[in-house]
Amino acid sequence: MKIFRNSVTFNKFYAGVNYLRNALPHACLLCLNPTEHYQQYLCNTCRTDLPYVDYLCLGCAIPLTSNNKLCGNCQQSPPAYHLVTAGAYQTPVKELISALKYRNNQLIAHEVADLLARRITQLLAAQTINKPDFLIAVPLHWKKHYQRGFNQANLIAECLSQKLNIPILDCCQRNRYTKAQVSLTFKQRQHNLNKAFSITKPITGHTIALVDDVYTTGSTLHELASTIIRAKDVDIQFWTIARTQLE
Ligand SMILES: [Zn+2]
Numbered sequence: 737m738k739i740f741r742n743s744v745t746f747n748k749f750y751a752g753v754n755y756l757r758n759a760l761p762h763a764c765l766l767c768l769n770p771t772e773h774y775q776q777y778l779c780n781t782c783r784t785d786l787p788y789v790d791y792l793c794l795g796c797a798i799p800l801t802s803n804n805k806l807c808g809n810c811q812q813s814p815p816a817y818h819l820v821t822a823g824a825y826q827t828p829v830k831e832l833i834s835a836l837k838y839r840n841n842q843l844i845a846h847e848v849a850d851l852l853a854r855r856i857t858q859l860l861a862a863q864t865i866n867k868p869d870f871l872i873a874v875p876l877h878w879k880k881h882y883q884r885g886f887n888q889a890n891l892i893a894e895c896l897s898q899k900l901n902i903p904i905l906d907c908c909q910r911n912r913y914t915k916a917q918v919s920l921t922f923k924q925r926q927h928n929l930n931k932a933f934s935i936t937k938p939i940t941g942h943t944i945a946l947v948d949d950v951y952t953t954g955s956t957l958h959e960l961a962s963t964i965i966r967a968k969d970v971d972i973q974f975w976t977i978a979r980t981q982l983e
């Protein structure tokens with residue numbers, strides 16, 4: 737089964753399964769009741785019940801009671817880049833992100849990207865953040881991309897691009913097959929990510945949002961941001977669906 741899962745044949749097979757699945761009635765990812773529309777993977781009740789906090793700190797994503805950009809801690813040591821997320825990496829958003837990670841399904845990506853788009857639209861309307869000229873999805877190493885058959889950050893970026901009318905810039909690649917960052921110490925993480933990315937095409941524009949599924953330690957996003965800034969001095973924002981909770 738493992739060989740099958742890693743093969744191109746499997747990915748083609750799975751794309752076919754997804755095509756059929758998206759054209760037939762299916763169960764809500766959270767409550768298993770039938771969804772109202774074939775194009776939806778959440779029923780209306782579960783979608784309405786998804787957690788959404790009105791204001792989050794743009795440094796560490798903790799909930800705020802008023803429309804401030806940053807919490808007290810982040811005001812004292814301001815972040816290098818603004819972090820925009822839909823909320824915390826917890827049930828039920830956690831389950832939706834895992835569903836996306838294991839199935840190459842654009843309709844599931846839409847369900848999670850909708851939540852993040854809501855936050856971004858709110859921040860753009862309040863002129864709290866600048867509208868990026870381009871989106872860049874955090875790339876996977878080709879080997880990982882081949883094994884998984886898709887990059888979930890790409891799926892999310894494509895949805896956000898459509899919803900917010902911002903083009904995607906495909907300009908960087910991942911050079912190293914890096915180990916999972918979470919299991920490493922800070923020093924190991926730095927070494928692991930050293931020269932992890934390279935720029936393959938010229939970068940244009942002034943403001944760029946880097947898109948990923950979850951913000952955990954942030955080291956991957958920071959490394960990609962540094963690589964981009966070495967190539968061109970641009971303003972960078974981090975856009976992720978969720979942020980793992982601070983300890
Ligand atoms: Zn439901």
Ligand SMILES: [Zn+2]
Pocket residue numbers: 793794795796797798806807808809810
């Ligand atoms: Zn903060």
